[in-house]
Amino acid sequence: MKDKLMPYVLLAPQILLTLLFMIGLVTGITQSLGVIPAFGLKKPTLLYYKEVLSRPDMMRSVLYSLRIALFSSVLATAGGVFFCGVCVMGKKTQGAVMRIIQLPIIVPHVVTALFIINIFSRNGILARAAYALGMIQEQQQFPMLIYDPHGIGIIMAYLWKEIPFIIYFVIALMANINGSLGEAATNLGAKTWTVFWRVTLPLCRNTIISGFLIIFVFALGAYELPLLLGATVPKALPVLAYQEYIHPDLRNRPYAMALNGIIIAISLISSLLYFLMMRKSVKCLTEEQ
Amino acid sequence: MKNKRKSIFISITQFVLLAAILVPAVTLLLWIFTERWTWPDLAPQVFSKRAIFEIAGRKKELLQILWSSILISTVVAVLSAVIGIMTARAILLYRFPGKQVVYFFTILPFMVPATVFAMGIQITFIKMGLNNRITGVIIAHLICSLPYAVRLIMDGTAAVGSRLEEQARVLGASPFKAFYKTSLPMLMPVILSAVSMSYIVSFSQYFLTLMIGGGNVKTFTILMVPYLQSGNRNIACIYSTLFLGVTLLVFGVFEWAAGRFMKHGGGEFYTSE
């Protein structure tokens, strides 16, 4: 265990892959600054960013994506944590029910889109149920939940997938803390809900925030769901970026990269936050005991 | 009285979530057999097995794509787990300079969407000859799946600690034997989670495979999407059901394999030490 080289040997594959990843990231950034030697673009410039940030349709996409990502992630995190709390306090954290509730994790986003269409479209189950109950008389009266400028269908799809993900992410830790420390707190006279708020939740805070960041960034940069459930306008950020990317005029490439660049900026801030939340988890174990 | 109220509350919440998950599954199955379902009826008017026969006709091509997808994702999953174990051990059991930096870079792919990464790395992959090739797809998937594995296995390694390995060492075991015989069985549950999670992240990838695989590497997900976009509901639902069924099957195989490694049921994972 004391071999000086051992950690580096163990880290070799990770480092190689990280290198590759960074190359991808850095390439994206340099291309967004207009430097693409292969296409004959050599001078770095902020032109593309300026244009992207000034064109109204592009800005609308940015805000659209941001809004959906933020809204769905916050709701999903809150919902997931709440559900975890309920289960943990009721001591029902294992069993068939929990496994089924975590099923959405294995459902790919594209299939989730299908579910949403089946249920929430104007032709879907919900609309038909509303008609049967006499709430609407015509198909047009059912609100447009998908292909709409608000992205409600998209948000619901994310909620369906991400609430179970948050549950999966948080529940083991929460059960552990609630068990040991929760017991101690209850012993000292605290009521169950108080224990949750003042002991369990604060201690899970970092894990919860890191979970939130994961789903937030994912929602921001996802392609499939907006493609299948989104309106024609505004397009989600990655959809727009891809459009520019495959544009026959290769000089449009930097526009795509500039759009990506905006996402990268948000990503980097999120990474920093995530890192700050979780960095205590790398304490060396061998010398502690 | 209060406990009963709480218990009912919990049951209701769980029921609501259960319904939210099972109802879509039911609609999926319904649509497979639906021939005609015009507005505003609550149930389809005409059922038929037409869609199923259509799929059966394409069986050969379908199975081939399915098989190669499973292979790709399994390779990604296993590699993620192995590299995850190595990275987790390096970070948690050793002291070396730059540890925080290394940790930061392991979590970075979490925070950068696959779309951004794909568009950024494509030129490099082309130069390296990895574009449009299965190896390229595997590497790209691996980069995106690895953070999940590292995160899960780090949690597990932290819980298991190095105590048992130390004991095995003083009893005469070499470092590798000590890990293999004591820590590894204890880590099996979390390794299983890591493998499953990495598998599903890879199996569900669309955009990444589209970009890096080009037209050459087709995964099941890529096969599915056009049908989801078009109005062909039956085929889309059949493919979706197939996707989920296959995934559950693969998970079952993983669990069986992990069980064989664990011998005597492994140990308690999150107990206090």
Next chain:
Amino acid sequence: MGGRPLYETRGRRILYIGMRGQRKRVRETMSLMVEDLKVVLQKKEILHGISLDIREGEFISLLGASGCGKTTLLKSIAGLLEIQQGDIRIQDASVAGIPPEKRGTVIVFQDLRLFPHMTVEQNIAFPMELQKVPKDVRKKTVKKLLEEVQLTGFENRKIKEISGGQMQRVALARALAANPRVLLLDEPFSGLDECLRLEMGNLVKKLHQERKITTILVTHEKREAMQMSDRIALMSEGRILQYDTPRNMFRHPVSKAVAEYFGRVNYVKGRMKNHRFYSSLFEMSSELEDGDYEAMIRPYSVTLEREGAYTITGIAFMGEMAEVKIEVPEGVIVSQVMSHELERLGLEEGDRTGISIEENGVTWFRRGA
């Protein structure tokens, strides 16, 4: 004030420095030698130059409060921790650079660390498997060891099914199965009640008598250390205060710290003049030079008399013995007498009594030291 060095190297010879400063040549059949060991953990120096020698088959204890470095020393000997300075030699060969699995130093940890996914038999057989012992020999040895630790028939039990005391015995059996050159026990009886502790202590001692394995016991219990060890190394803050037989530690402590560790002491200040000690409480002849001294007197060396000039301020009944607090001009003196002696004298709280100090019961410490 740390311990003084126990060894001196002159050329190839190693000289042991005895209690009174004499130098003795050390025979080379030392089972374990620790020389001037310095160990640093997380940028803090834990061991500040520890030296220790243990003879073949000897049973020694590392005694001291939590945090004094006992476990660190143990782990360093076993090779689980890196040493910054100094050397560790087992049977006269340095083990620096030799990995833990090859040193023959087996630790029984405080938290036992039985492998939860293996049965009792598999746990005990583990070290033998590593040494490629054939299966039938393993089975026989496991059976024999289980008998020795009074757990006959426990082969197929799962670890989570057995009690705390039983787990300790399995851990012991497993360590013995590894055929260690040096057996290291890190507070192995913590968490056991007094009764079980005694039982386990006897078991360890019995196993030691039979096998004569060089053994180091880490403990914070004085009674245990004194009862079981050939020698005790009293440690404090990363240093060895004194390393000697239990009797010598108690009777001839080298410092106040050592004296006070082993029990209550009384201090009486006075002057030494012309080989006689003068104090307000008593006088005594001594060989020491003139000067200011403090007399250290153990409570059992203070005998009571039926009549006298001092008052008894408290009596604590402790079964066979009783502890008596007596008020003297300088403060309080504590005496320890047999309960029935107290009754015979008819002394109670508030009574007046006299004090006499046993001749051999005093250790003098120079004042200002």
